[in-house]
Amino acid sequence: MKKITTKCLAEIAIMATLAFALDALQGGLFRGLFPNGGSIGFAMLPILIMCFRRGFLPGLLTALILSFLQLLGGVYVISNSWYMIILQLLLDYIVAYPLVAVAGIFYKTFQKSSSTKRKISILIAATCIGGFLKFLAHYLAGVIFWADNCPTDFLGGPLVYSLVYNGGYMLPNIIVNAIVLCILLVTLPQAFMVNVKKGENEDEKQTN
């Protein structure tokens, strides 16, 4: 089990705050395009950076803090039974961002690979997987809870409507974040590596 250092905890807190701020900005900018929620932007980026920089657990913690902050802003529940309310909260608020942190399972492969090309391909694959899992959570929530939002004459019904609506912002999200991550890797590779200084070696050894 990895030990999370104080420096790592500080990074988690800062990245979660950045993600929260970015999420608020993109949520506002895309309110007109996606009135029922969803947006395109870089809110996933701090989580993904933490996943590739520190690993799965720090990435997951960053995402969980972001989810918690979103939950603090208020919720809208449409179910009557308590277990459906819990399921809706899970899919809509709690699980969606932490699923992005699944990208962190590629951490060791990413850190071990020496060529930039290979690193880029890992980045893209991991971002796609994380993004797809987040999309899956939103898709399920759309089908189960928000089916009434589907126009009555929509071809394919809620199953297709949820796919089109949630795919409409998740696909650009994945593409945009993957591109920015690749640019960051080429221009600022230090963002993906933990700088080991003299005196910090013991600390880092414990982390790894």
Place this chain on the structure above:
Amino acid sequence: MKSKLIKNIFTIVLSSLLLIFGLIKYISSYYSENDGWGIDISFNSDYIVVILIGLIALVYGIYQLKQNQKNENNPLVSIYTGISICALVSFYPLGIFFKNLFKAISKNKAFAFNDYVGYLIIGIAGLIALGLFVGFLIYYFNKKKVKAN
């Protein structure tokens, strides 16, 4: 040394006050409404930003106090703190402003500009602060690089 200590204690006290103020205001902003289709449970999320700023400043103050005791200096924590506070102060108000603007447009309602102009001003000021901070960081690190060479 003494002035640093006073500065750190001042940061800790001020951030604690901000944190407590944000928490009290956040809890008292609880609002619940059943619109017939679902239940809207909401809090004023502006206070989350106040709480977060207080929390970040408190962590920063405590960390700096610890660093002073050890006679160490890690500029990275100051950089992280500055960027996250600037990002919060700039991105969040802009997000609120645009959210309500597009909400009004999508519902064909008149946008109450006067109600949200404060968010726009704070957001732009935050963006300027963020730009200046990042600019200063680039200048600082370039200068350090030149000195090292």
